[in-house]
Amino acid sequence: MAKAITRRSEDYSKWYTDICLRAELADYAPVKGCMVIRPNGYAIWENIRNALDSMFRETGHRNAYFPLFIPESFLKKEAEHVEGFAADCAVVTHGGGKELEEKLYIRPTSETIIWHMYKKWISSYRDLPLLYNQWANIVRWEMRTRLFLRTTEFLWQEGHTAHATEREAREETLTMLEVYRRFAQDYMAMPVICGKKTEREKFAGAVDTYSIEAMMQDKRALQAGTSHYLGQNFARAFDVQFQSQEGRLEYVYATSWGVSTRLIGGLIMTHSDDNGLVLPPKLAPTQVVIVPIWRSDQQRAEVLEAAGKIKSVLQGVSVEIDDRDNVSPGWKFNDHEVKGVPVRLEIGPKDIQNSQVVAVRRDTGEKSTTPMSAAGEVIPKLLSQIQAALFNRAKALLDDNSYPVETYDDLKSKVDQPGGFLYAHWCGGHECEDRIARETKATIRNIAIDAPREEGACIICGEPSPHRVPFAKAY
RNA sequence: CGGGGCGUGGCGCAGUUUGGUAGCGCGCUUGAAUGGGGUUCAAGAGGUCGCCGGUUCAAGUCCGGCCGCCCCGACCA
Structure with missing residues (x-):
C-alpha cells in the first residue's frame, strides 16, 4: 500500500497539500515559497488560460507582453500603490556584475510599467479604448505561502484598459467581473458571489475593487478573481492625458483585472475528496x-x-x-x-x-x-452530467453555509464553527469592519451590487445599515 | 519576525539517549508467475548521514557555529 492521502476531516490543510503533491500538480522548488508546476498542474492551467483567453477576445481584448523589470521610480509614482506593494517586492540591485544606477523591481503587478507605455500611445480620444491583457508571471514576497494559493512567484493574467470616460471604464470593470463569474461557474463548476470590496480590502491604487468569492469545502472563502476600477489614479501618476472630441485635455480612465494560478487551488478545494483530485470535465486535461x-x-x-x-x-x-x-x-x-x-x-x-x-x-x-x-x-x-453535478454540489455547499447572523456575539460564535458566509448588518464604517477583522479574523468578502435592501442596525455600533454583507474567514 | 518540526540512498523514515562495520519500507533494475480495486516471489543497483569547525584511537551519534526547507501565526491574490 502506498501512503494514503490525509483525510479532510483529519487535517484539511494537510489534505490539500497531499492532493497537490500526490496528483503531481506541483512540487516544492528549492527556493522558499516557490513551486514547480508539474505537467498535470500545468495542463489544467493551460485549459484555464485557453478558456479565459477566448472570453477575453470575445470582449474585444488583445494580448501583449510587458517586461518583468520595473524601474524603482515607476512604483513610487502612485502613492497608495507604492505603499501597498513596495515592501513585498523582490528587487534587483546588480546586473552584469555591476551595481545598477536605478534598482529594478520584479513586477508585483504591471500597472506602473503599462501606464508608462500608455502615455506614449495615447494622445487622442481616437486612441481609446485600449483593451490589453497579458499572461505573465509576477513575484510578491509573501510571508507565508501555500502551493497554488499563495506562492512567491505565480502565473496570472492581468488586463489593463484605458478609456475616455468614467462610465465606459466602470462598464469594463463589471464586464470583466462577469467574465470571471461565468468562467468560474461554467468551467470550474465553482459558484461565486460577486460584489464590491470594502475600502479596507480594495486594491492599492484602485477607486473600486470588485471580486468573485468562492466557498471552499472547509467553508472558508477564496477570493478567486478581482476587477478594479482605477479611475484616473494611474493616468495622473503617469500623466496620461488625451484630447477629447470637444478639444479638452483629460486624464484617461483605467481598469485592471486578474486571475491567477490560485484558481487551481480553488478548483482543488472545491471538488476534490479523500481519494484524490476531482476535476470538472471542462478543465480536465x-x-x-x-x-x-x-x-x-x-x-x-x-x-x-x-x-x-x-x-x-x-x-x-x-x-x-x-x-x-x-x-x-x-x-x-x-x-x-x-x-x-x-x-x-x-x-x-x-x-x-x-x-x-x-x-x-x-x-x-x-x-x-x-x-x-x-x-x-x-x-x-x-461528462456534462458530471460537470453539472459538481457545480450543483458546490452550489449546495455555498447555499447551505450562507446564513444571516443578528448580533456580534452570534457572529463570533459561528465564525469558526460552523463557519461559512455569515450575513450581518454593517454600518459601512471602517472602524467596525476593522474591529471584527481583528477580533474574529473574519472579513467582509464583498458587497453584492444588487444586495437586497434590508434596513437594519450595524452589529457593532448600531448605526443604520442598508443591507447585510457576508463575513467569512478567507484564504 | 515569533512559535513548532525536520534535514540520513529517488521518496518516507529508524538509528543519536549510552560514540565502535549505515539499516527498514516503498520505489528502481533483472527474471518468473500474476492481472476486473494499490499483485507475489527471487536476485540486484543505489548513501562523502544539510554545511563548517572542534573533542576523540574512533562521530550520523558529543560540543560550537552556520545554512536550508516545511507547518502554525502576523502580511497578502
Missing part, C-alpha cells in the same frame, strides 16, 4: 481514461483494439488509453482516481464478449455498463 484488462497476449490485442475504437468514436473528448504493462488494473484505477480523471472506462475480456464497456464516475464512484455501440453518445453526456 484527460477527460476519459480507458483501462484495458487482459491476461493473455491475444486478449491484450483484442482489448486494445476495442479501446482504440472507443477512443476514435469519442471525437472532441480527451481520451487516454492506459496500456502500461507494468502495473495492474487495480493500481491504474487508483492512480487515475488520485489524479482526478472524470471518467474511467474499463474494458476486459468479459466486456468484449458482451460488447460493452464499464464506465466509472470519479465524482460519485458510480459504475454503469454501456453497449459499445452507444459509447459515442453516452460518454459525452456523462
Whole structure:
C-alpha cells in the first residue's frame, strides 16, 4: 500500500497539500515559497488560460507582453500603490556584475510599467479604448505561502484598459467581473458571489475593487478573481492625458483585472475528496481514461483494439488509453482516481464478449455498463452530467453555509464553527469592519451590487445599515 | 519576525539517549508467475548521514557555529 492521502476531516490543510503533491500538480522548488508546476498542474492551467483567453477576445481584448523589470521610480509614482506593494517586492540591485544606477523591481503587478507605455500611445480620444491583457508571471514576497494559493512567484493574467470616460471604464470593470463569474461557474463548476470590496480590502491604487468569492469545502472563502476600477489614479501618476472630441485635455480612465494560478487551488478545494483530485470535465486535461484488462497476449490485442475504437468514436473528448504493462488494473484505477480523471472506462475480456464497456464516475464512484455501440453518445453526456453535478454540489455547499447572523456575539460564535458566509448588518464604517477583522479574523468578502435592501442596525455600533454583507474567514 | 518540526540512498523514515562495520519500507533494475480495486516471489543497483569547525584511537551519534526547507501565526491574490 502506498501512503494514503490525509483525510479532510483529519487535517484539511494537510489534505490539500497531499492532493497537490500526490496528483503531481506541483512540487516544492528549492527556493522558499516557490513551486514547480508539474505537467498535470500545468495542463489544467493551460485549459484555464485557453478558456479565459477566448472570453477575453470575445470582449474585444488583445494580448501583449510587458517586461518583468520595473524601474524603482515607476512604483513610487502612485502613492497608495507604492505603499501597498513596495515592501513585498523582490528587487534587483546588480546586473552584469555591476551595481545598477536605478534598482529594478520584479513586477508585483504591471500597472506602473503599462501606464508608462500608455502615455506614449495615447494622445487622442481616437486612441481609446485600449483593451490589453497579458499572461505573465509576477513575484510578491509573501510571508507565508501555500502551493497554488499563495506562492512567491505565480502565473496570472492581468488586463489593463484605458478609456475616455468614467462610465465606459466602470462598464469594463463589471464586464470583466462577469467574465470571471461565468468562467468560474461554467468551467470550474465553482459558484461565486460577486460584489464590491470594502475600502479596507480594495486594491492599492484602485477607486473600486470588485471580486468573485468562492466557498471552499472547509467553508472558508477564496477570493478567486478581482476587477478594479482605477479611475484616473494611474493616468495622473503617469500623466496620461488625451484630447477629447470637444478639444479638452483629460486624464484617461483605467481598469485592471486578474486571475491567477490560485484558481487551481480553488478548483482543488472545491471538488476534490479523500481519494484524490476531482476535476470538472471542462478543465480536465484527460477527460476519459480507458483501462484495458487482459491476461493473455491475444486478449491484450483484442482489448486494445476495442479501446482504440472507443477512443476514435469519442471525437472532441480527451481520451487516454492506459496500456502500461507494468502495473495492474487495480493500481491504474487508483492512480487515475488520485489524479482526478472524470471518467474511467474499463474494458476486459468479459466486456468484449458482451460488447460493452464499464464506465466509472470519479465524482460519485458510480459504475454503469454501456453497449459499445452507444459509447459515442453516452460518454459525452456523462461528462456534462458530471460537470453539472459538481457545480450543483458546490452550489449546495455555498447555499447551505450562507446564513444571516443578528448580533456580534452570534457572529463570533459561528465564525469558526460552523463557519461559512455569515450575513450581518454593517454600518459601512471602517472602524467596525476593522474591529471584527481583528477580533474574529473574519472579513467582509464583498458587497453584492444588487444586495437586497434590508434596513437594519450595524452589529457593532448600531448605526443604520442598508443591507447585510457576508463575513467569512478567507484564504 | 515569533512559535513548532525536520534535514540520513529517488521518496518516507529508524538509528543519536549510552560514540565502535549505515539499516527498514516503498520505489528502481533483472527474471518468473500474476492481472476486473494499490499483485507475489527471487536476485540486484543505489548513501562523502544539510554545511563548517572542534573533542576523540574512533562521530550520523558529543560540543560550537552556520545554512536550508516545511507547518502554525502576523502580511497578502
